[in-house]
Amino acid sequence: MNFKxxxxxxxxxxxxxxxxxxxxxxxxxxxxxxxMLDHLNEQLVKRGEEPVxxxxxxxxxxxxTCGLVIDGLAHGSRQGCTTCELxxxxxxxxxxxTVEPFRARAFPVIKDLVVDRGxxxxxIQRGGYITTxxxxxxxxxxxxxxxxxxxxxxxxxxxxxxxxxxAACPNASASLFVSAKIAHMALLPQGGPERxxxxxxMIEQMDREGFGNCSNHGECEAVCPKExxxxxxxxxxxxxxxxxxxxxxxxxxx
Amino acid sequence: MSHRDPVxxxxxxxxxxxxxxxxxxxxxxxxxxDRFKAEAKLVSPxxxxxxxxxxxxxxxxxxxxxxxxxxxxxxxxxxxxxxxxRRAHSVAAQxxxxxxxxxxxxxxxxxxxxxxxxxxxDFRSREANVYRLSQTSANIIDQCVSQGVxxxxxxxxxxxxxSFGGAQVSRTFYAxxxxxxxxxxGCYSALMRQVDxxxxxxxxxxxMLDLVVVDGKARGIVCxxxxxxxxxxYAADAVLLATGGYSTVFFLSTNAVNCNATAxxxxxxxxxxxxxxCFTQIHPTCVPLLGESQSxxxxxxxxxxxxxxxxxxxxKDDKRPPNQIPDGERDYFLERMYPAFGNLVPxxxxxxxxxxxxxxxLGVGKTxxxxxxxxxxxxxxxxxxxxxxxxxxxxxxYDEITGEDPYSTPMRIYPAPHYTMGGLWVDYGLMSSIPGLxxxxxxxxxxxxxxxLGASALMQGLADGYFVIPYTxxxxxxxxxxxxxxxxxxxxxxxxxxxxxxxxxxKLLATSGKATVRDFHWRLGRIMWDDVGMSRxxxxxxxxxxxxxxxxxxxxxxxxxxGGNDFNKExxxxxxxxxxxxxxxxxxxxxxxxxxxxxxxxREEFQYPDGEAMRDDDNFAYTAAWKYNGxxxxxxxxxxPLTFDNLKPAKRSYK
Numbered sequence: 001m002n003f004k005x006x007x008x009x010x011x012x013x014x015x016x017x018x019x020x021x022x023x024x025x026x027x028x029x030x031x032x033x034x035x036m037l038d039h040l041n042e043q044l045v046k047r048g049e050e051p052v053x054x055x056x057x058x059x060x061x062x063x064x065t066c067g068l069v070i071d072g073l074a075h076g077s078r079q080g081c082t083t084c085e086l087x088x089x090x091x092x093x094x095x096x097x098t099v100e101p102f103r104a105r106a107f108p109v110i111k112d113l114v115v116d117r118g119x120x121x122x123x124i125q126r127g128g129y130i131t132t133x134x135x136x137x138x139x140x141x142x143x144x145x146x147x148x149x150x151x152x153x154x155x156x157x158x159x160x161x162x163x164x165x166x167a168a169c170p171n172a173s174a175s176l177f178v179s180a181k182i183a184h185m186a187l188l189p190q191g192g193p194e195r196x197x198x199x200x201x202m203i204e205q206m207d208r209e210g211f212g213n214c215s216n217h218g219e220c221e222a223v224c225p226k227e228x229x230x231x232x233x234x235x236x237x238x239x240x241x242x243x244x245x246x247x248x249x250x251x252x253x254x
Numbered sequence: 255m256s257h258r259d260p261v262x263x264x265x266x267x268x269x270x271x272x273x274x275x276x277x278x279x280x281x282x283x284x285x286x287x288d289r290f291k292a293e294a295k296l297v298s299p300x301x302x303x304x305x306x307x308x309x310x311x312x313x314x315x316x317x318x319x320x321x322x323x324x325x326x327x328x329x330x331x332x333x334x335x336x337x338x339x340r341r342a343h344s345v346a347a348q349x350x351x352x353x354x355x356x357x358x359x360x361x362x363x364x365x366x367x368x369x370x371x372x373x374x375x376d377f378r379s380r381e382a383n384v385y386r387l388s389q390t391s392a393n394i395i396d397q398c399v400s401q402g403v404x405x406x407x408x409x410x411x412x413x414x415x416x417s418f419g420g421a422q423v424s425r426t427f428y429a430x431x432x433x434x435x436x437x438x439x440g441c442y443s444a445l446m447r448q449v450d451x452x453x454x455x456x457x458x459x460x461x462m463l464d465l466v467v468v469d470g471k472a473r474g475i476v477c478x479x480x481x482x483x484x485x486x487x488y489a490a491d492a493v494l495l496a497t498g499g500y501s502t503v504f505f506l507s508t509n510a511v512n513c514n515a516t517a518x519x520x521x522x523x524x525x526x527x528x529x530x531x532c533f534t535q536i537h538p539t540c541v542p543l544l545g546e547s548q549s550x551x552x553x554x555x556x557x558x559x560x561x562x563x564x565x566x567x568x569x570k571d572d573k574r575p576p577n578q579i580p581d582g583e584r585d586y587f588l589e590r591m592y593p594a595f596g597n598l599v600p601x602x603x604x605x606x607x608x609x610x611x612x613x614x615x616l617g618v619g620k621t622x623x624x625x626x627x628x629x630x631x632x633x634x635x636x637x638x639x640x641x642x643x644x645x646x647x648x649x650x651x652y653d654e655i656t657g658e659d660p661y662s663t664p665m666r667i668y669p670a671p672h673y674t675m676g677g678l679w680v681d682y683g684l685m686s687s688i689p690g691l692x693x694x695x696x697x698x699x700x701x702x703x704x705x706x707l708g709a710s711a712l713m714q715g716l717a718d719g720y721f722v723i724p725y726t727x728x729x730x731x732x733x734x735x736x737x738x739x740x741x742x743x744x745x746x747x748x749x750x751x752x753x754x755x756x757x758x759x760x761k762l763l764a765t766s767g768k769a770t771v772r773d774f775h776w777r778l779g780r781i782m783w784d785d786v787g788m789s790r791x792x793x794x795x796x797x798x799x800x801x802x803x804x805x806x807x808x809x810x811x812x813x814x815x816x817g818g819n820d821f822n823k824e825x826x827x828x829x830x831x832x833x834x835x836x837x838x839x840x841x842x843x844x845x846x847x848x849x850x851x852x853x854x855x856x857r858e859e860f861q862y863p864d865g866e867a868m869r870d871d872d873n874f875a876y877t878a879a880w881k882y883n884g885x886x887x888x889x890x891x892x893x894x895p896l897t898f899d900n901l902k903p904a905k906r907s908y909k
Binding site for chain 1 (some may be wrong): 407655
């Protein structure tokens with residue numbers, strides 16, 4: 001298979017970027033999208049050119065490191081699939097493919113297709129945890145959790161933090177990511193004691209990082225490689241409302 | 255059985271200049287850990303905040319250690335090569351985590367988990383370490399549930415368990431096929447809480463490139479900022495290494511593409527002994543190799559063997575599609591050879607059996623290097639919905655990769671490098687042979703002997719981080735007097751290390767050969783797979799050593815590292831491959847010296863007529879810890895004898 005690639009190249013965060021065109025040949029259908037880029041990079045290196053920088057790690061769809069916008073869609077057009085899981089057999093031989101980084105104000109480009117998603121860590125720091133020091137936990141079966149509750153919590157907890165939801169949202173909102181964590185912990189009895197401050201703290205930090213608001217487009221759910229449901233966002237709003245009524249001030253008193 | 259003389263026996267009778275002290279507490283096995291905790295020196299709460307601890311790696315071991323130490327009040331500097339700690343490769347573990355909870359009332363106990371793990375490791379691990387692991391296993395589950403890890407549950411709300419290879423009880427806790435992810439998110443959240451509390455400072459996108467040793471003690475690290483290329487120094491009172499294993503020495507493995515041995519190897523070069531480098535694990539249930547362009551092999555959880563049946567056609571000439579081969583013409587070889595454990599034999603046994611089948615021409619698929627894993631019977635017995643509940647995401651993953659639907663046609667699987675039991679030598683307190691340098695998780699060698707059982711890696715990583723290092727590090731700090739002579743990065747040792755690291759980077763960037771970094775890694779991987787992989791021979795290993803040396807020389811003459819000293823993946827990989835070209839040779843050396851077969855180490859010369867591993871307890875019941883002797887010197891081996899006072903080593907039989 002052969003492809004014409006239009007790839008975003010940007011030397012550094014403070015340098016202007018532009019699309020550059022490449023032809024890549026001898027691609028086999030079993031290759032993943034990233035292996036196709038590896039293959040292109042090998043050809044570039046052999047010509048003494050600088051390879052295209054992109055992030056990836058596990059290459060089996062679980063670490064959340066990779067993330068490219070392929071022909072306008074975060075992680076490409078396959079449903080429930082990360083970029084690394086996407087196979088070239090889903091593309092037409094000879095096709096022109098446009099490759100861009102995840103774009104959002106809160107995700108500055110580091111180089112080419114690599115972005116900084118540190119904002120996600122800072123949101124988790126503001127309450128995306130259950131306080132339980134090592135050694136202080138009761139027996140694991142002390143608090144029964146109904147199977148359905150656990151399943152629902154697991155559905156939300158499956159988020160891999162890739163940021164595709166932000167890249168797909170016209171508002172660059174992080175609502176799906178934030179709501180998945182809030183829902184995961186709000187559903188479980190263990191998350192109860194910090195439920196209010198978690199919702200308030202994480203949402204406040206999301207706003208501070210420069211993510212936009214949710215206006216129910218649903219693009220996030222459509223591109224999510226783990227098919228996290230948008231109903232989590234409804235739950236997040238309910239959690240926020242509930243928390244704001246009960247505890248009007250966040251921990252910082254702001 | 256006692257092997258008290260470390261210089262006795264074997265052709266590898268080299269000079270010993272270090273005595274290894276494993277510092278195992280005295281007393282009965284089941285009291286050793288309690289005794290250690292009771293007698294350990296403590297650091298008072300007011301003094302803990304005076305200490306700075308460096309933790310490299312944020313997987314289950316590093317993340318849990320960093321969080322737990324910060325909870326205790328230490329100042330922690332946490333480093334990872336990923337853009338965020340939540341992506342460390344523990345995230346990819348699928349099947350589950352073992353714990354001796356006996357929630358199933360099926361006869362499990364601390365003792366039984368200890369026995370299974372020691373036997374599973376083919377009696378090449380320390381009794382005391384394995385027993386402690388088994389003891390702490392139950393606390394791990396408590397801790398994780400308390401953090402909000404959504405483990406699978408029964409309808410009544412209690413926790414569910416599944417069975418796993420190498421055990422006859424159901425003691426494995428799981429969160430669908432994403433147990434590693436959920437456990438990692440648990441410890442990541444604990445870590446983030448400590449960042450918010452100001453006790454942990456995170457340094458993502460940093461690669462540790464050197465250990466700084468001052469007056470014989472580990473006092474800091476030098477690392478490269480992967481975003482801007484700057485070399486940075488950090489000083490501390492102790493350094494914890496939790497940087498994972500070295501399976502990517504094979505190039506194709508189930509590990510993430512950024513997994514590497516560089517941090518471990520650089521510590522080895524600074525004096526930390528490297529134990530049992532030849533003990534590597536080849537996992538039986540992986541998607542077979544599809545082509546040369548492949549960047550990694552994908553593992554599918556061993557839990558698939560709970561309900562899947564492994565088979566090949568009885569006849570070499572049977573090229574019919576699998577569904578057209580009648581039951582009577584299939585060889586369910588694991589069930590035939592190991593009736594007691596069937597498809598649930600340990601990984602090394604299952605992998606070797608599959609290889610034997612393929613080597614004898616019975617393999618299936620395009621390449622002939624695959625066997626079937628069939629769910630037809632399970633679907634008949636349980637229904638498609640139950641099978642989907644249990645393995646849905648794995649089936650989907652397989653389908654995405656191969657384009658085949660495992661609900662209607664059997665999966666094809668083949669073994670792939672997956673885990674390394676070998677690693678830096680540590681004592682009972684997880685301290686390496688360099689005082690102050692502690693090594694946790696897969697990066698150390700301590701608990702799995704020559705073969706790790708499924709669902710035990712997560713257990714060990716979290717045991718080390720949550721429940722072992724908080725006690726043993728405190729004891730080290732309280733007895734080592736590091737507070738009295740605080741070291742800063744102005745110390746000449748840091749300056750010297752920075753210069754070395756910068757020179758090494760310059761040397762790589764100055765190359766202008768014809769071959770790419772990937773070319774060398776691929777070629778090294780082929781050598782390792784062919785001769786230092788699932789099956790090893792004296793001639794093959796000797797040949798591998800020659801080939802690796804030649805390849806290493808060629809690397810420095812003919813590699814081409816393009817780009818500059820900024821964000822440069824080629825440069826990162828070049829450094830890692832350079833280290834693998836040294837480590838690979840040591841793995842072959844160790845495999846050559848160990849003239850027996852045990853666990854994942856199979857020497858063709860040492861097998862029973864039925865093809866089973868022939869262990870040699872009289873001569874090889876020891877840990878081989880290798881000492882680096884400079885670029886021009888040969889590594890020398892130091893032996894730590896293994897004694898078995900509680901469980902008599904027996905031939906490992908799963909028949």
